[in-house]
Amino acid sequence: MATRPILRTIQVGAHTLKNCVGMAALTRNRAPSTYPTDLMKEYYVQRTNAALIVSEGILITRQGTEWPNAPGIWDEKHIAGWKNIVAGVHEAGSKIYAQLWHLRRAAHPDAPEQKLAGVPVYAPSAIAARGGKSSSLENRAGVPVDEIDLSKPTAVEDPWTIVAQFKQAALNAKQAGFDEVELHGAGGYLVNQFLDSGSNKRTDQWGGNVENRSSFGLEVLKALTEVFGRGVGAKLVPGGGFGDVGMPLQETLETYSYFISEADKPNLAYICLMRYGPKMDFEYEAGVPRATKHDVVASYRHLIKNAKAFVNVDVTPEEGDQLISESKADAIFIGFDWVTHSDLVKRIKDGKPFDNAPAFHLLQAGQDEDWSKGYTDYPPASY
Known part of the structure; x- marks a missing residue:
């Protein structure tokens, strides 16, 4: 019997992956005071039937994150914690990339970590993101942009300083043993902010036309490849939406x-x-969704000629097979279903359903809760 497309091996960068089903980055905020733990190691090792695990977003510098207890990678204690996790993932037979994350205007000045940082909230331009309401997920937990308007940020004076922070984070990730790194260029976060004409009104080399608005993200990618060579991925969300980003369709396509x-x-x-x-x-205005809805795969997949093309967001295994068979993707990332199904690929192989009900209120850890709940306690498929 022919192996279904998503279960075939694939070469990505320097690595041969055991299947075409990656685990997308999933922020779970179980890192007290930003430091990785043994509980996090258990969580990732449980999910090593994924060909490629992308870590939750890892902060490259101290920031006022949307979620408390998000992990960082800026000091030796961070590196040691991640080294422990990476070793466990490798021992279990999978690969793990560090997703490098910089929020900037999505950070909040009153968040404890931002106060500890002792620096302003920076952004491409001094334009605040509006607080909005999710248009479809009523029970989403721990996302302050549902509740507040972020304070007006300060325009970053020299973006090269942040490019250097990304490079140092990559060097730290390499020291921790990560196989590669992924640049978080989505979510309304910093790279996304520089690309977007609504959040980037600069008149210097970093803003204005498409080429200038693209330059920050391209320079960060260049810096990351100086550390990891071909071992760099990039996550992009052309449609925008989250984080109050999004441009008119034609400008989106051009950018x-x-x-x-x-x-x-x-x-x-x-x-x-x-x-x-x-x-x-x-929705930042009642009844008006923010995203620029368009067919992302049809619009951009043909432009990816050297890298592998992964597709993410609500991709089912069956659709993944079709996308790969039709060359619309080389592989897929699945996100949310990995939260509740640590044996996801085994379920695909064995024809088992994704039937664990999510505990929405435990997606993000509470201050007084057992952090293993809704994290490492979802049961494997029964046989």
Whole structure:
């Protein structure tokens, strides 16, 4: 019997992966005071039937995150904690990439970590993100943009300083043993903010036309490849929505077509295209979704000629087979279902359903709760 497409091996960068089903980054905020723990190791090792695990977003510098207890990678204690996790994942036979994350205007000045940082909230331009409401996920937990308007940020004076922070984070990730790194270029976070004409009103080399708005993200990718070579992925969300980003359709097509074409030139390991998903679309005006809804795969996949093309957001295993068979993707990332099904690929192989009900209130850890609940306690499939 022929092996179904998503279960075939695939070469991504320097690594041969055992299947085409990756685990997308999933922020679970179980890192007290930003430091990785043994509980996090248990969580990741449970999910090593994934060909490739992308870590939750790892902060490259202290920031006021949307979620408390998100992990960092800026000091030796962080490196040691991640080294322990990476070793466990490798021993269990999988690969793990560090997703490098910089929020900037999505950070909040009153968050404890931001106060500890002792620096302003920076952004491409001094334009605040509006607080919005999720257009479809009523029970989403721990996302302050549902509740507040972020204070007006300060325009970053020299973006090269942040490029250097990304490079140092990559060096730290390499020291921790990560196989590669993924640049978080989605979510309304910093790279996304520089690309977006609504959040980037700069008039210097970092803003204005498509080429200038793309330059920050491209320089970060260049810095990361200086550390990892072809071992760099990039996660992009052309449609916007989350984080109060999104441009008119024609401007979106022009911006992301240029960025993807240029990003593909250094031969990245992969580019992950996030499709439109209503769960990540927010309303900042009542009844008006923020995202620029369009067919992301049809619009940009053909521009990816050197890197592998991953597709993410609400991709089922069956659709993944079809996307790969039709060359619309080389592989897929699945996100939320990995939260509740640590044996996800085994379930696919054995024809078992994804039937664990999510505990929404435990997606993000509470201050006084047993952090293993809703994290490492979902049962495997019964036989």
